[in-house]
Each structure stands twice: as C-alpha cells, then as structure tokens.
Amino acid sequence: MNVHFIAIGGAAMHNLAIALHNKGYQVTGSDDVIFDPSKSRLAAKGLLPEAFGWFPEKISENLDAIVLGMHAKADNPELLKAQELGLKIYSYPEFLYEQSKNKTRVVIGGSHGKTTITSMILHVMHYHDRDVDFMVGAQLEGFDVMVKLTEENDFIVLEGDEYLSSPIDRRPKFHLYKPNIALLSGIAWDHINVFPTYENYVEQFKIFVDSIVLGGNINYNEEDAEVKRVVEASENPIRKIAYQTPEYTVENGETFLETTEGPMPIEVFGKHNLNNLAGAKWICQHMGIDEDDFYEAISTFKGASKRLEKIAESPTSVAYKDFAHSPSKVAATTKAVKEQYANRTLVACLELHTYSSLNAEFLKEYNGALDAADVAVVFYSPHAVEIKKLEAVSEQQIANAFKRDDLIIYTNPDDFKNYLFSQDFDNKSLLLMSSGNYGGLDFDAVKKLIN
The missing domain is CATH 3.40.50.720 (NAD(P)-binding Rossmann-like Domain)
Incomplete structure (x- = not known):
C-alpha cells in the first residue's frame, strides 16, 4: 500500500x-x-x-x-x-480506525490523565509480554515507537484526544474510533479556540460516549461530577462501570497502594495518578490481566514522559517537571507534589503558554490552581500573546485570576531564570509546569540547583 x-x-x-x-x-x-x-x-x-x-x-x-x-x-x-x-484523504484518526476496524478498540478519553492511563495499560501489557497495537501521546520507557500497527494483534489501545482531526475534518479525533472498550477520566474545559463555551466542550464527550459500539462498555471516574453526569445520562445500551481513587498512604516521600495483600510501594504518586491507576486496572482486566498480575506490573511503572517527571533529587530536595498547563492539571499536580513531600517548602512555577491559558476570559479558570504551593510563580511571555494574536494580558489580570496575594509574576525569561537560580533549594521541592520551556530555560542547569 x-x-x-x-x-x-x-x-x-x-x-x-x-x-x-x-x-x-x-x-x-x-x-x-x-x-x-x-x-x-x-x-x-x-x-x-x-x-x-x-x-x-x-x-x-x-x-x-x-x-x-x-x-x-x-x-x-x-x-x-x-x-x-x-x-482517498484520511485524517490521522480516520486512518487509525481504518487500520483497526477488525480489532477490539480500547479508547482512553478525558481532559486529563489519558496519556498516563494509556501508558499504564501499555506498561502492564509489555511487562506480561502481551503484544497489542497502540497509539499513545508520549514516549514510553521500553517502547521505541508511539504508534504500533500489525495485522495479527487482537487489541489496539488508543489515546482518545478531543482536539480536531484535520484542517478539513473539524470533528474531534476521539469521535472517529468507535470503541469497544472505553474510559473517561475527567472533563475540564480546554481548547477554547475550538470549543468556545464549556457546554460546547462537554458536548464532545457526550458524543464520544454515544459512539461506543453496541455491547461495548465504558469505565468512568465517578469522582468527576461532569463525567458521572455525562456517562449516566447516556442512553447508549452499553455497560457502565464506575471507578474511584483507591486507598493509599504516603510515608517519608513514598506512596503505598492498599491492596488485598497489604500496602504496596509504587513509583507514581498523587491522588490523580492513583485515580488513573484505578481506571487502568479496569481496562487491563477487560484485556485479560487479573488483579494480582496488574499490581505486580504497575509497581514498576515510573510514569509517562513529561508527566510528573523527576529531573533531580538529593537527600533534602527534589525537582520535577510536568506538562501540566490546564487549570485542573495544574491543581492536581501541585497537590500531588505537596502531599508527597509534605514537610518541604513547595516552589511551584507555571508557564502560561497555550492559547487557552493566555486568554483573558479563560484565565479565571485558574482560581485556586496553585493554592497547594508554598511559593507560587507564574511566567508568561507577552511576545507569545502577540504571536497568537490574542489581546494583551496584564500582570494584574494574572494576579486577579489566581487569587493569591503573594503570587510572583515574571514576563521576562531572564528575570525568571535569575529568580530561579538565586534560590536555595535545601529542604524544598521544585515543580516546573509548562508545555513550553520558559523562554529557553536550560533544564540541565536546573538539575544542578538540587544538591
């Protein structure tokens, strides 16, 4: 072909x-x-x-x-x-569907968590030598590709993105996969350049649930009120299976998952990641992995690339970088790091970089997103606002949006770097959240701050 x-x-x-x-x-x-x-x-x-x-x-x-x-x-x-x-012209998701029409399609959807959940599922399958086709949005440890397609594999696991399919096909990608098995992790308004209202955004997830094939099933995070409402209101005759965050404890910077065999140490942490793990467990069980085998494999999962990625650690300090940029992701990631290292000062730095985050109207969605941080820093580039042809955003608008009197705001990359490199990180946790790079921040140099 x-x-x-x-x-x-x-x-x-x-x-x-x-x-x-x-x-x-x-x-x-x-x-x-x-x-x-x-x-x-x-x-x-x-x-x-x-x-x-x-x-x-x-x-x-x-x-x-x-x-x-x-x-x-x-x-x-x-x-x-x-x-x-x-x-014949295909969009990316259309072609993936074409390649998987005769397979059992497993689609992981949600505003947040979908890359991590997909990565967890693939990690478990790989650990147990179960060969599956897949498409995931991050580079995974142990995998040399992010897309795998074969003629013989029964399952294909697809990360279900709600963004548009192509310049001539304005449907969200995950509307085109027609899952046999689906998961919905969370709904939090995003991509406002495409979905200008919250209602319009939520509608895309309703269509996704209704696209599940007859006799299929959906696993959904019942702790997310919007997810619960959307799934339970759907009249699609499918099996609906709710999941919730499992019990866990944190001791001295290590997270233990409660299992039937007792507490089990795991590499990932944070309530949102434990919730993701619960969803992944359900999907793996649908794919033939029993609970004990799931736990054995997931204990070795270190996380998806750019998702709460530890970049440096010393006996008294640690640094993470994370792709988080939407309000819900920023809040969840900040809380996770603070909970994991409760006795350390958390310095959380967020770059406002995406179209949504630089929109003056959308900014108010960040109210409270950095509340778990002891020191909260926001960086944004007025030049990036110009490039995206958006209305200028003032420092005052940023301060008003986050509702923190002590919020530190930088608009110049050099000023931000000078601040960062002037800090003493002893007994501190550093969290860098962005889908950009803070105007050219050298992450290798940042690692040297942690000693």
Missing part, C-alpha cells in the same frame, strides 16, 4: 508514518519544517523528505491513501492536488 503524509513531521504524524513503514507499507511525506526528535527519527527510517516544502508533483494516482495532518492548511498545494485527482 502506498501512503503519502501531508505534514509528516508532527509528533503524531511521524509516529504513524514509522508504524506503517514498519508494517511494510510504501511511505512518503512532505512538510515545510521538521524539528527533532521527528526529524532524526524519520531520517533513521529513510522517511525524511529530501527537501522541505509542498510539492504537488508528489501526488499521483499511484497513491492508495493520503493522511492529512493538522499542521497543513486547507489550501495546501498537495491537498488541492489530491482532491483534484479524487484520491
């Missing part, structure tokens, strides 16, 4: 391209810019385009399928040529 990727350099797209190449397909692609790690990973497989840019001459009737990435625009020259020739 000959498949061409328009915008092959994206995090998801290049992983799918590599998965198809590994499956024996003929794969080509184009993009106007490709950064590492995508660039070097494509090059290693011989899939890196010879030149950057869009080349309509690459599009011919010899192609069996076009996969269109979100980075491409609706007027992309290669896309227009494909449409002119009447070629």
